[in-house]
Amino acid sequence: MSPVSVTYWGIPGYAIFWVLFAIAAVLFAQRLYFLFRLMRLGKAENRFDRIGQRIKAMLVEVIPQWCNLKTVTRKDIAGIGHALLFWGFSLFLISYIIFIGLAGGFGASSAIEGTNFEVVYFSILDVAGVLVTIALIMAAVRRYIIRPERLEASAEAGVILILVFFLMALNVAVVGFGYAAHDSNASWPPMGAALAGYLSGSGLAQGTLEAVYQAMWWLHYLVIIGFMVYIPRSKHLHILVAPLNILFRPLGHKVVLKPIPLEEAEYFGAAKIQDFTWKDLLDLYSCAVCGRCHASCPAQLSGKSLSPREVVLNLKKHLLETGPELLAGKAEASSESKAKAMIGDVVTEEEIWACTTCGACQEVCPVGIEHVRKIIELRRNLVLSQNKMPESAQLMLRNLQSRGNPWAGVQSLRLRGDWTSGLDIKVLAEGDKARTLFWVGCTGALVERNVEATLAMARVLKAAGVNFAVLGDAETCCGDPARRAGYEFQFQMMAEQNIATFKKHGIKEIVTTCPHCYNTIKNEYPSYGGDFKVVHYTQLIADLIRRGKLKLTKELNSILTYHDPCYLGRYNGVYQEPRRALQAIPGANLKEMDRSKNNSFCCGGGGGLMWIEEQPGTTKINQMRLEDALKTGADTVVTACPYCLQMFEESIEHKDIKDSLKVKDLVELVEAAMKRS
Amino acid sequence: MNIIVCVKQVLDPEIPPAKFKIDPAAKKVIPPPGVPPVISVFDERAVEAACRLKDKQGGKITVISLGPAQASEVVKHAISMGADEGFILQDEAFEDLDSFGIAYVLGRAIQKIGQYDLVLCGRQSADWGNGQVGSILAEILGIPVVTLACDIEAADKKLKVKRIVKDGYEVLEAPMPSLVTVSTELGLPRLPAGMRIMIAARTQVPVWKAADIGAQAAELDKAKAHTEVTGLSVPSRKTECEMISGDSPGQAAENLAAKLAKLM
Numbered sequence: 001m002s003p004v005s006v007t008y009w010g011i012p013g014y015a016i017f018w019v020l021f022a023i024a025a026v027l028f029a030q031r032l033y034f035l036f037r038l039m040r041l042g043k044a045e046n047r048f049d050r051i052g053q054r055i056k057a058m059l060v061e062v063i064p065q066w067c068n069l070k071t072v073t074r075k076d077i078a079g080i081g082h083a084l085l086f087w088g089f090s091l092f093l094i095s096y097i098i099f100i101g102l103a104g105g106f107g108a109s110s111a112i113e114g115t116n117f118e119v120v121y122f123s124i125l126d127v128a129g130v131l132v133t134i135a136l137i138m139a140a141v142r143r144y145i146i147r148p149e150r151l152e153a154s155a156e157a158g159v160i161l162i163l164v165f166f167l168m169a170l171n172v173a174v175v176g177f178g179y180a181a182h183d184s185n186a187s188w189p190p191m192g193a194a195l196a197g198y199l200s201g202s203g204l205a206q207g208t209l210e211a212v213y214q215a216m217w218w219l220h221y222l223v224i225i226g227f228m229v230y231i232p233r234s235k236h237l238h239i240l241v242a243p244l245n246i247l248f249r250p251l252g253h254k255v256v257l258k259p260i261p262l263e264e265a266e267y268f269g270a271a272k273i274q275d276f277t278w279k280d281l282l283d284l285y286s287c288a289v290c291g292r293c294h295a296s297c298p299a300q301l302s303g304k305s306l307s308p309r310e311v312v313l314n315l316k317k318h319l320l321e322t323g324p325e326l327l328a329g330k331a332e333a334s335s336e337s338k339a340k341a342m343i344g345d346v347v348t349e350e351e352i353w354a355c356t357t358c359g360a361c362q363e364v365c366p367v368g369i370e371h372v373r374k375i376i377e378l379r380r381n382l383v384l385s386q387n388k389m390p391e392s393a394q395l396m397l398r399n400l401q402s403r404g405n406p407w408a409g410v411q412s413l414r415l416r417g418d419w420t421s422g423l424d425i426k427v428l429a430e431g432d433k434a435r436t437l438f439w440v441g442c443t444g445a446l447v448e449r450n451v452e453a454t455l456a457m458a459r460v461l462k463a464a465g466v467n468f469a470v471l472g473d474a475e476t477c478c479g480d481p482a483r484r485a486g487y488e489f490q491f492q493m494m495a496e497q498n499i500a501t502f503k504k505h506g507i508k509e510i511v512t513t514c515p516h517c518y519n520t521i522k523n524e525y526p527s528y529g530g531d532f533k534v535v536h537y538t539q540l541i542a543d544l545i546r547r548g549k550l551k552l553t554k555e556l557n558s559i560l561t562y563h564d565p566c567y568l569g570r571y572n573g574v575y576q577e578p579r580r581a582l583q584a585i586p587g588a589n590l591k592e593m594d595r596s597k598n599n600s601f602c603c604g605g606g607g608g609l610m611w612i613e614e615q616p617g618t619t620k621i622n623q624m625r626l627e628d629a630l631k632t633g634a635d636t637v638v639t640a641c642p643y644c645l646q647m648f649e650e651s652i653e654h655k656d657i658k659d660s661l662k663v664k665d666l667v668e669l670v671e672a673a674m675k676r677s
Numbered sequence: 678m679n680i681i682v683c684v685k686q687v688l689d690p691e692i693p694p695a696k697f698k699i700d701p702a703a704k705k706v707i708p709p710p711g712v713p714p715v716i717s718v719f720d721e722r723a724v725e726a727a728c729r730l731k732d733k734q735g736g737k738i739t740v741i742s743l744g745p746a747q748a749s750e751v752v753k754h755a756i757s758m759g760a761d762e763g764f765i766l767q768d769e770a771f772e773d774l775d776s777f778g779i780a781y782v783l784g785r786a787i788q789k790i791g792q793y794d795l796v797l798c799g800r801q802s803a804d805w806g807n808g809q810v811g812s813i814l815a816e817i818l819g820i821p822v823v824t825l826a827c828d829i830e831a832a833d834k835k836l837k838v839k840r841i842v843k844d845g846y847e848v849l850e851a852p853m854p855s856l857v858t859v860s861t862e863l864g865l866p867r868l869p870a871g872m873r874i875m876i877a878a879r880t881q882v883p884v885w886k887a888a889d890i891g892a893q894a895a896e897l898d899k900a901k902a903h904t905e906v907t908g909l910s911v912p913s914r915k916t917e918c919e920m921i922s923g924d925s926p927g928q929a930a931e932n933l934a935a936k937l938a939k940l941m
Binding site (some may be wrong): 262265267268383384385387389391394397398401402403404408472473489490492493550 | 689691710711713715716754759865866867868869870871872874875
């Protein structure tokens with residue numbers, strides 16, 4: 001008989017049950033409704049397309065806990081612990097609905113209690129309870145004793161560990177005291193039955209056992225509904241919100257930047273919290289403060305003030321603080337002196353300009369938060385509306401505007417078509433048509449060291465018999481540095497101009513040596529009407545080798561290590577082809593860095609940081625990455641990106657180890673391995 | 678405040694010396710192919726000065742440029758920074774004028790525009806660098822001129838101009854209207870932002886011919902020009918480098934000091 005059907009001091013248990021439940025439900029719903037209304041302050045965004053695909057993706061991430069298991073490394077196995085917690089607790093949650101809700105509250109106990117189903121289910125719960133308790137102990141030890149960098153020893157975390165532990169313990173206690181009080185001889189579930197056996201032999205009166213049983217039952221119930229009230233008011237909100245956040249994740253490209261519409265607006269970018277979209281605000285709710293983003297951010301790891309975790313949490317705090325006034329209809333916070341400026345007080349300009357947009361934060365986040373685009377939205381406001389940016393960024397953007405490339409005076413060191421002189425390469429003139437375009441990119445055309453890689457690429461393409469053309473002077477920057485720096489209108493103009501040029505020459509396929517150009521033309525140009533087949537040269541080379549069009553016969557006796565460029569790897573999933581190309585080189589011994597593939601550590605050149613000064617007094621990101629390379633014992637670092645190449649050259653020069661370590665572009669090694677005819 | 682800014686489009690000064698070619702016979706510079714010309718760096722500061730005044734006082738900025746059709750690019754650049762409208766002065770009669778001729782044409786255009794409180798020019802052009810047009814233009818217009826400005830303020834129909842001198846600066850008060858030439862010490866010009874880039878990109882810059890501004894053929898007669906280019910050449914530069922050595926760093930320093938003493 002469920003304790004709900006007992007009368008306590010004249011009050012029926014049902015009344016107590018439902019009154020408590022109603023209070024908890026109201027507090028739960030009220031909080032969720034408040035959060036929902038705040039979220040709705042954000043701008044519109046369509047994340048409802050391909051709903052079937054979205055649901056499937058969400059179920060795969062959440063139910064098998066792939067969202068957490070994918071973050072497990074040798075050094076950080078917390079993902080396994082969370083998976084255990086999740087599966088275990090899900091089973092408990094179902095049991096609450098059935099055995100407390102239905103059996104208790106709805107009085108269906110006679111149909112459920114004492115049945116084989118109950119026995120079996122509770123036996124499973126015993127196992128689950130042990131696993132959950134182990135996970136809880138692991139979690140407590142990690143957080144409060146081992147104290148890894150990414151975890152804070154917060155009270156909020158401690159509370160949940162204690163509450164869940166109580167639930168596990170109470171679960172056993174309820175069964176044990178229940179069996180003992182009702183003289184049950186059941187041997188399943190094992191722990192409850194064992195406790196019952198001990199209690200039966202302890203000499204406690206039946207009345208005492210029954211009283212304790214009922215007290216345990218109600219205490220258990222209180223903790224559960226207490227959870228209901230507590231969860232939406234703490235970081236454990238992620239339990240409810242994270243699956244939704246994963247449901248609304250970007251399906252294709254990981255960093256979704258909206259084009260800015262051309263109508264006159266008061267300002268651009270995000271100056272206030274409601275300038276973000278509802279999905280951005282949902283991100284803020286989803287954060288479970290796991291700190292993985294913090295621990296993989298190259299800016300943070302090199303000593304900058306930027307931490308992706310802090311940006312998310314500060315924005316969340318700002319939303320909750322300003323939310324009530326915004327909902328009350330006041331556009332601005334009431335008193336000017338109290339009003340916190342989102343840019344400046346909540347997120348500082350120093351933090352905003354430290355981001356290389358490498359995407360490590362997003363890669364490792366279990367709940368699908370999109371950190372990068374928030375930074376870019378803040379940059380848009382600084383650049384387009386406030387005209388505030390670091391001087392180094394301003395110089396680069398002005399060059400982009402007046403010269404069509406970000407490289408300042410270097411523009412004319414090699415005029416864009418100049419590197420083609422001496423080679424038999426078709427430079428597209430007015431009226432020419434070509435199917436395949438070799439898009440060189442600014443760095444590859446203008447910076448001396450990178451021109452070497454461009455020349456190698458041209459020679460390799462010719463040797464493989466690929467029919468291609470180049471644009472020469474007509475090639476202006478793809479616009480990536482402008483877009484990442486927040487200078488959106490310039491980017492739009494360049495995108496439209498380049499697309500018009502491609503269409504004019506009938507281009508269908510574009511091969512490029514720069515991952516930034518690759519990413520921008522492939523993933524971002526379609527929003528401006530430019531849909532072309534875009535191939536990164538490592539993909540093309542791997543394919544040419546596979547098809548036998550490129551024969552690599554000359555031995556290269558080198559220990560190589562390949563540095564995955566962020567915009568090729570994390571942004572576009574190209575990890576295998578460069579490695580296949582390298583492994584096809586005879587004598588090449590490829591060693592992986594600790595942080596490689598999707599965990600690759602940024603060279604420090606993306607997000608406009610190629611030109612923007614890093615925070616003074618901190619370690620340079622490229623110098624940190626060099627240390628990773630040196631640890632492999634390689635004599636050559638190989639990369640497939642012009643920025644990475646520059647960054648490694650600079651760090652090698654700085655450390656003065658040019659004699660023991662070289663950096664090469666992948667195509668340079670491929671060319672060297674080709675048999676000379 | 679109504680401000681008129683004169684801007685010039687020049688060959689990109691950032692091209693390396695090796696690319697800079699001249700035709701000695703025609704006494705002309707041959708622009709290297711594929712290098713877009715840019716706004717003269719001092720004129721860009723003049724536009725910036727105008728924008729700063731407009732930020733404070735409000736008003737209108739009109740930009741004019743004497744040059745080929747392509748000069749509309751620099752007018753658009755000025756619009757994207759904050760200018761309201763612009764015109765280019767393009768006519769066969771305007772080609773190969775000296776500073777006096779250029780000032781005359783600009784003066785006619787300014788008189789066509791009509792009302793103004795301030796005319797701004799760069800202190801000199803970034804190509805020929807004569808630094809004369811501003812002052813001559815002021816003479817033609819009959820207004821005072823202050824050169825080498827690094828800061829301009831306006832209040833109560835008066836201008837306060839900070840002017841660069843050899844060891845510092847001096848502050849001058851000028852009436853409105855006046856002409857001020859601006860130097861790079863003004864600071865970095867603003868990055869075109871917001872909608873202005875798109876507005877500028879879509880602007881059609883009107884072209885004024887000699888007839889539109891009432892420029893008299895007699896004034897533009899090259900035979901009566903005040904100045905004449907007699908020769909144009911690229912200077913050859915030789916550098917010699919002598920390494921001063923010594924048994925120790927201290928000895929090398931002594932040897933260097935002795936050498937310098939002899940040379941000075």
